[in-house]
Amino acid sequence: MKKIKFPSAQTVLLIIAAFVALLTWFIPSGQYDRLSYNADENTFVKTSSELTETLEASQKTLNDLGVKIPLEKFTSGAIYKPISIPGTYKELESRPQGFVEFIQAPLKGIIAVADIIILVLFIGGLVAIVNFTGAFEAGINRLSAVLKGKEYILIIAVTSLIALGGTTFGLAEETIAFYPILIPIFLAAKYDAIVVLACIFIGSQLGCMISTINPFSTIIASNAAGINWTTGFLSRVIFFFIGLLACILYILRYARKVKNDASKSIIFDQKEAIEKMFAFQKSSKEIDFNLRLKLVLIIFTLCFIVMVYGVSNLDWWFLEMTGVFFVGALVIGFLCRINETVFVNTFMKGASDLLGVAFIIGLARGVTVLMENGLISDTLLFYASSFTEGMPKGIFINVMLFIYSGLTFFIPSSSGMAVLTMPILSPLADTVSLGREHIVNAYLFGNGLFNFINPTGLILAALAMIKVGYNKWLKFVIPLILILTLLSMIFLTITVYF
Known part of the structure; x- marks a missing residue:
């Protein structure tokens, strides 16, 4: 009997899109009114399904609307997206998504995330140029010699640094740039591709999950809850x-098993194929790690340093990040005197290698398009807010954790989740005599836990980078998610009582 093969990431996303489209036929359409701040005119704009009206930007207006957020959170720019207004949910005429909408959703998704797709393609081009110079092979050979017997340092360093990036400035989508360079390094250290995926993806997701000063989650959620982001900072x-x-201990345990016995790898059946794809072919003679190749790797590394600095300090986003990698490729081309035709062909080949990843990002966004057009996210939020009435605070906070995990499937954006749900769910803390920082924590942990496996998030794109199936990832990460879920529940329970 022929073994059934787990579907590809693209097929998984199309199945999920079909499921979401089906849900829009059964879940009532509904929406909360939205409130946004117009800085140019110093007014509030209230938008509902029937009309849009301009209101005075004052604390009285907020109080009258039942929005328990200080006015300065809006006027300072801390809240820059429209928020949901409590008590305004209303069912709307059903907007089921049919076959035409299902077909158009992936296309709309690709258009919506064109900036991310272009970034991915240019990263592929840059990596191909650096690979062409031989700098990767020479550098990895040198690094392997230096770390011989101490390869575990790679796991600790990469996971820790990326987690710090996640917890401070929300390092997430940007980590796609790290896979092409780190995969060969980890393979050279006798680990498998799952280990490098774990270090990068788990590192970033854990950082975003337990965010300390991340402006895209903790700070915007705290502002939308009407509290200072420093409340609960130390415990986080x-x-x-x-x-x-x-997470590090979990990854180290698996990595040690794989290093000692390659057959213990979850992806052992793909070992040769992945190594052939990512491990550099050994030359007949070892490449001299000369000054030019060192400069190539320095320029390549500087691209990431400049990218991180720009995102965290200069309000850069995908356009600027793409520009950095493009300039890096051009500089390396001039430095190594690569023929113009060879440069273009190599760059295009590298970009085409990541085209599948780019499409996965667009398809994932297409699922979100179906949810938004079907108007079912607010309906789920409304019923979730009603579910917790009258609960003891210990049970209440843990139920909130799982509510946020469930909502993450429908609202994968952390900042979008914050501004849509916090004005509705954070006042529930008042009813059980809890500080609203506990709701912020439940939002962070619930959102973060589900994003470890969320098919509409980044995981499928990351898996496509290393050519590993979603089922293999689930087998690896589910035990860790259970551990982190238990730790989160213990933490939330302790903090509400002490």
């Missing part, structure tokens, strides 16, 4: 290091 810092330690 402590929990971040506990969570990071758990």
Whole structure:
């Protein structure tokens, strides 16, 4: 009997899109009114399904609307997206998504994330240029010699640094740039591709999950809840290091098994194919790690440093990040005197190698398009807010954790989740005599836990980078998710009572 093969990431996303389209036929359409701040005119704009009206930008207006957020959160720019207005949910005429909408959704998704797709393609081009120079092979050979017997340092360093990026400035989508360079390094250290995926993806997701000062989650969620983001900061810092330690130990345990016996790898059946794809072919004679190749790797590394600095300090986004990698490729081409035709062909080949990843990102966005057009996210939020009435606070906060995990499938954006749900769900803390920082924590942990496996998030794109199936990832990560879920529940329970 022929073994049934797990579908590709693209097929998984199309199945999920079909499921979401089906849900729009059964879940009632509904929406909360939205409130946004117009800085140019210093007014509030209230938008509903029937009309749009301009209101005075005052604390009285907020109080009258039942929005328990200080006015300065809006006027300072801390809240820059439209928020949901409590008590305004209403069912709307059903907007089921049919066959035409299902077909158009992936296309709309690709258009919506064109900036991310272009970034991915240019990263592929840059990596191909650096690979062409031989700098990767020479550098990895040198690194392998230096770390011989101490390869575990790679796991600790990469996971920790990326987690720090996640917890401070929300390092997530940008990590796609790290896979092409780190995969060969980890393979040279006798680990498998799952280990490098774990270090990068788990590192970034844990950082975003236990965010300390991440402006795209903790700060915007705290502002939308009407509290200062520093409330609960110290406890989150402590929990971040506990969570990071758990993740590193989990990855190290698996990595040690694979290093000692390659057959223990979850993806052992793909070992040769992945190594052929990513491990550099050994030359007949070892490449001299000369000054020019060192400069190539320095320029390549500087691209990432400049990218991180720009995102965290200069308000850069995907356009600027793409420009950095493009300039890096051009500089390396001039430095190594690569023939113009060879440069273009090599760059295009590298970009085409990541075209599948780019399409996965667009398809994932297409699922979100169906949810938004079907108007079912607010309906789920409305019923979730009604579900927790009258609960003891210990049970309440843990139920909120799982509510946020469920909502993450329908609202994968952390900042979008914050502004849509916090004005509705954070006042529930008042009813059980809890500080609203506990709701912020439940939002962070619930959102973060599901994003480890969320097919509408980044995981399928990351898996496509290393050519590993979603089922293999689930087999690896589910035990860790259970550990982190238990730790999160213990943390939330302790903090609400002490």
